[in-house]
Amino acid sequence: MNAGPAIFQLGVPAFDGLPEKLFSRARSSNLLKTGTLTSLLYPDPRGEFELRREIAGHLSLARNFHCHPEQVFVTSGYSSGLGLALRVLGLDGRKVWMEEPGFMVTRRGLELARLNVVPVPVDGDGLNVDYGLERAADAALAVLTPGQQAPLGPTLSLRRRLQMLDWAASSGAWIIEDDYLGELQLQGRPAPAMASLGDGKRVIHIGSFSKTVSPALRLGFVVAPIELTNAFSEVAATLAPAPSPVVQLATAQFMREGHYIRRVRRLKRLYVAQRDGLCEQLRMYDAEWVNAGLAVLLRLPDGAPDVRIVREAMTVGMAPSPLSVWFANPSWTLPGLLLGVATAPEQHLAESCRKLFEIIDRYRS
Ligand SMILES: Cc1ncc(COP(=O)(O)O)c(C=O)c1O
Structure with missing residues (x-):
């Protein structure tokens, strides 16, 4: 049996854990209805359409982020979304801004993808964009947590969001938005997703079900700018296919029914x-x-x-x-x-x- 989380442990939901009954009901009815387990076909490597549609609908309501299900790629959580995005972007050897302090998994992932990590300090308005521009305006990528900075918590101010989008548009850099907490914000109203601002061409949005449902689900998603959807589809089909349709369909039903x-x-x-x-x-x-x-x-x-x-x-x-x-x-x-x-x-x-x-x-x- 799995040991539960320790007191004060970060990054896992409350002790009452997975909504087991609801989930198993959703799962069995889905399997029967769709014949998922008896299918002999390979599933869609981008993810099940039902779940992609639910995610797009949810983002529109909860994060003010309007995207098409075709832009949504289902992944095994944030890390696999980051891996998928980094493969698509193929930025080996280039500089990347990373929040300081910031999520160690991201930092190590960027290093393993052979990017040159430039730590950029965080203050009460989130990432210090002026510092990044001064030290490494030639970076090809910035990875950040604009909603609630991990681990200090501030939301990236609107002024800085716009400053980052300007930088990305003028230099051709990419922004990866790690929206790991989504709308799970305890103070005030959650800021909209950064990907919802501007023309949406330079921001890759990554979400996760780890905090809202459970990390054990191993489920997350990437929303790619429209211009990148073909490249994302190709990498998903060859190197990083979506996880089991069984879990995806159960989650889609869980969302559709309002749970x-x-x-x-x-x-x-x-x-x-x-x-x-x-x-x-x-x-x-x-x-x-x-x-x-x-x-x-x-x-x-x-x-x-x-x-x-x-x-x-x-x-x-x-x-x-x-x-x-x-x-x-x-x-x-x-x-x-x-x-x-x-x-x-x-x-x-x-x-x-x-x-x-x-x-x-x-x-x-
Ligand atoms: C900053 C940050 N991003 C993403 C995640 C979620 O990662 P995953 O979806 O791989 O569980 C976490 C989890 O702790 C996190 O702290």
């Missing part, structure tokens, strides 16, 4: 309550913290050994993420603990915070 939207709303309410509960606990300690997407960032004094603190916390069932490991440039690195709110059920908060601060106190000099 998906209801689930996202329910998760939002639960996470807001859990985050508020966590902040209430933190107020009892001598602590400085800020909201950071689906986490609360607990700041630590300069030089605090956040990795060692996390290692110790893991021995008692907690797994916050050390902020320092999200940085590539050692001279910019800041210590801190990212406490995931999805995995912070209210009944465990007081005890978990007590244990966590006991560990932190041991490392105070």
Whole structure:
């Protein structure tokens, strides 16, 4: 049996996990209706049309992003979407802007694709575009999380979005929008997808079901600019076909019947309550913290050994993420603990915070 997530673990949905009953019902009825399991044909490598249509419809409502199902490519989550996009773009040896701090999987993926990663700092308005333009205006690509920056949480401001789109249009660069949280935003109204701005020619949008349903589903999607759909189809057909149609069709039905939207709303309410509960606990300690997407960032004094603190916390069932490991440039690195709110059920908060601060106190000099 799989162990569940630890307290404060980032990147996984709440403990109540997969909506199993709904999902198995959707799955069996789909299999019977479509004859998926008895089909002898190869499925569409771009993904099942039913799911691509549901995704396009959902993006239009939830992200103000209007695209055709033909632009949607179903993938095994964000990482496989990134791999598909990088193969299509074929930018070996070119420079790429990457958020600093930023998602280590993206950074390593870009390195493995032989791109030359240029870290670009993040502030309260998201990626510092002026810095990127000053240091590497000749980059061929930027990969970023404009909706809610990972891991610090700010939304990329409209001014910077427009600045990036101008840069991409004038230099021929590409932008990959990692929209991993989609509309799962706890404060205010989610900003529209960056791909919805302008003519949509330079932005490749990547989404994932990992946070809204489960990472175990291994399901995500890419929305390609219309001009790139043939190139995406070719790579999908040869090197990166869509995952099993069984899971795709079950997910399509789950969305079509409204369960998906209801689930996202329910998760939002639960996470807001859990985050508020966590902040209430933190107020009892001598602590400085800020909201950071689906986490609360607990700041630590300069030089605090956040990795060692996390290692110790893991021995008692907690797994916050050390902020320092999200940085590539050692001279910019800041210590801190990212406490995931999805995995912070209210009944465990007081005890978990007590244990966590006991560990932190041991490392105070
Ligand atoms: C910044 C970022 N992008 C994407 C993802 C989702 O990746 P996947 O769809 O491969 O699970 C995550 C998950 O933690 C993430 O933090």
